[in-house]
């Protein structure tokens with residue numbers, strides 16, 4: 139079975155951030171937001187991420203830094219066998235894990 143590994147920033151405001159690595163079963167067409175939902179359902183329901191529409195760029199709430207570049211988790215496709223670094227947006231107040239305050 140193919141997987142995708144996500145290295146996710148964990149922690150909350152006032153704490154030192156840590157990186158957790160999760161291995162998620164890959165399926166065709168899955169987005170990084172889908173992979174994060176899998177982690178929440180199967181490994182850690184406390185993983186915080188902001189989202190609303192769950193589709194490409196409609197609400198813009200799922201913004202994050204992916205491999206060093208800003209993007210929308212719901213529109214970036216996971217790649218089988220890859221390892222991806224996912225961090226909260228910089229320049230906004232950090233709330234928890236991947237969730238930052240909105241503008």
Ligand code: FES
Pocket residue numbers: 188189190191192193194195196197198199200201210211212213
């Ligand atoms: S969840 Fe709305 S743009 Fe990604």
